[in-house]
Amino acid sequence: MKNTVLNQNKQSWDKVAHHFNGIDALPSYGPYAQTEEELHLFDEVENAKVLEIGYGSGHSLRYMANRGASELWGVDLSEEQRRTAETTLAGLSANLFCAPMEEEIQLPKNYFDHVYSIYAIGWTTDLKKTFELIYSYLKKGGSFIFSWDHPLYMHLKSENGEIKLNDSYQMEGLHTFENFKGEGVSLTLHKRKMATYINELIQGGFTIQEMIESDVSERYQEEESAISDRYYSLYKARKFPTTMIMKAVK
Numbered sequence: 410m411k412n413t414v415l416n417q418n419k420q421s422w423d424k425v426a427h428h429f430n431g432i433d434a435l436p437s438y439g440p441y442a443q444t445e446e447e448l449h450l451f452d453e454v455e456n457a458k459v460l461e462i463g464y465g466s467g468h469s470l471r472y473m474a475n476r477g478a479s480e481l482w483g484v485d486l487s488e489e490q491r492r493t494a495e496t497t498l499a500g501l502s503a504n505l506f507c508a509p510m511e512e513e514i515q516l517p518k519n520y521f522d523h524v525y526s527i528y529a530i531g532w533t534t535d536l537k538k539t540f541e542l543i544y545s546y547l548k549k550g551g552s553f554i555f556s557w558d559h560p561l562y563m564h565l566k567s568e569n570g571e572i573k574l575n576d577s578y579q580m581e582g583l584h585t586f587e588n589f590k591g592e593g594v595s596l597t598l599h600k601r602k603m604a605t606y607i608n609e610l611i612q613g614g615f616t617i618q619e620m621i622e623s624d625v626s627e628r629y630q631e632e633e634s635a636i637s638d639r640y641y642s643l644y645k646a647r648k649f650p651t652t653m654i655m656k657a658v659k
Contacts, residue, residue: 562651
């Protein structure tokens with residue numbers, strides 16, 4: 410089942426990748442969420458070795474390069490994402506791999522100052538293995554920072570501006586998005602509770618330093634939020650956090 414989901418998602422991401430060029434990339438942590446400039450979760454980045462899990466279009470790695478990171482590394486499932494990231498990072502030296510985040514691909518161990526993932530970690534088919542690998546990549550004292558949909562968010566539905574629980578938060582398991590982005594492809598992820606992410610980090614050896622249920626970013630404070638039933642909307646984000654952000658340390 411795991412390989413079936415990975416193969417399906419890989420093919421699908423190759424087709425929908427263009428929709429996410431520059432979207433949900435640092436300094437942003439997610440839709441309407443607080444930014445790195447507001448949260449300051451990364452310690453010194455200058456001269457740091459960084460690894461991104463799910464580098465997408467490469468814009469977060471370029472952000473790290475602009476902050477002075479000495480080495481840029483990344484892993485992503487999609488070949489199309491890698492091609493786009495190579496264009497985004499033109500002129501920079503970056504080690505980009507196309508592989509599932511939950512599989513061992515001989516990345517350096519005890520090597521990175523920061524491992525991070527912006528709106529990608531929830532696509533793993535094996536959270537425990539993914540966290541174990543990330544732990545092995547980090548130096549002692551290194552940080553792992555990731556953002557993802559708040560685990561309750563996908564269970565909420567807005568109808569005429571009234572937000573309701575759409576299904577059971579208690580039920581973890583696979584969820585498939587059909588005809589994703591209107592491209593005629595399916596993408597499957599695991600619905601997980603907040604406790605699952607927290608407990609897997611702890612069992613993986615991490616010390617959780619900060620857990621954020623993001624407020625709306627300052628950049629939207631003066632913007633009006635009309636009633637909207639869209640999955641992501643400023644109206645909804647002002648009532649419930651779109652994004653969870655976690656910082657853990659080895």
